[in-house]
Amino acid sequence: MVSGLINANPVVYEKKERRVQDYARQCLSNEKWDCIDIKDPEHPYSLEELKVITEDAIEVDDNHSHVRVTFTPTVEHCSMATVIGLCLRVKLMRSLPSHYKVDIRVAPGTHATEAAVNxxxxxxxxVAAALENPNLLDMVDECLAPSYGNE
Structure with a gap:
């Protein structure tokens, strides 16, 4: 965990039961749910438990091979917003077929530097330059690890 937390005591929510949708049986089904289970870079909770990401914030258009993820940082001045978005992007890059276009966005009005982060x-x-930084890549890999002691 990172010391000097911006949001030392975040509100933690219960995980929701996943809805089953038509495309859930296609190749995107597991990836959509897996985005929710990414660990927050500062806390031992998933992005879902912190309501940074919700199932409704993940839009999938199979016909146009497009995925859009909109996330909401826990605080307006979250210093980890770019790292969270990078984790979401890397998760989808590693999971989806390469022809899918992925857009990652901060929810409008939820971050002080929303335009810069987007x-x-x-x-x-x-993104490529960020992933060349070994420390940043280690942080992303830690957030994407399948088990983080919160199951």
């Missing part, structure tokens, strides 16, 4: 997360060169 630009960073949806620029291929910036």
């Amino acid at each position: 630009k960073q997360l949806n620029d291929k060169e910036r």
